[in-house]
């Protein structure tokens with residue numbers, strides 16, 4: 021049982037290679053991420069951030085330890101069940117966007133819902149709603165190649181929200197963006213955070229602190245520091261983290277989400 025934790029790990033370990041070439045990319049990590057938390061994970065290149073994120077999202081299997089997503093133990097789950105759980109409960113945002121080049125923005129956003137069996141009409145409606153939320157309603161019929169990097173990442177964020185995920189996992193979401201686009205994307209994460217969405221963002225960008233309410237620093241596959249951040253929020257409202265009913269209600273209003 022995970023209580024109200026959206027993510028939970030115990031002794032989570034992932035090693036690569038063997039013998040003298042052995043690397044413990046993630047080394048016995050215990051982590052609890054409560055619902056509604058916006059967690060930033062930072063640290064030097066190679067410290068294990070991406071590997072940890074992949075383990076949390078069930079994109080990779082640990083070599084040791086356990087991972088739960090809500091009440092689901094995912095490290096031992098069958099590939100098929102895990103694929104379904106990822107589709108239904110996790111929203112991924114990657115550094116290089118990973119949009120389908122031949123699909124328009126709205127088609128990219130609605131794809132997962134269509135694959136999950138939602139009616140085309142409902143999927144389109146939700147996709148248009150989310151594109152509007154990320155400020156791209158007028159670019160819905162553009163192909164990724166016709167969008168700027170920041171706009172592509174906003175489409176990817178809309179897509180990540182399309183399955184109404186329990187958690188959004190972002191791996192260097194601003195890594196390919198210029199400074200102006202980075203600010204745009206961080207602002208969007210701030211809105212998502214304020215709406216009560218559980219969020220884990222791996223990044224090199226210290227500006228992420230503005231949109232997180234907890235910061236973990238990693239070194240050599242382990243946590244070197246784990247600190248709450250006061251007064252999260254780019255808007256400077258100082259409203260802190262919504263919790264419980266209020267956050268759920270806000271999420272319901274802004275993103276139609278469940279918390």
Ligand SMILES: Nc1ncnc2c1ncn2[C@@H]1O[C@H](COP(=O)(O)OP(=O)(O)OP(=O)(O)O)[C@@H](O)[C@H]1O
Pocket residue numbers: 036037043044045063064065066067068069070071072
């Ligand atoms: N497939 C792999 N095979 C072997 N070693 C790997 C593999 N993937 C990652 N590693 C090693 O595991 C360690 C952690 O890598 P990881 O990509 O998780 O770090 P990171 O903190 O995300 O780095 P960056 O910030 O540069 O993306 C590194 O030493 C890396 O070289």
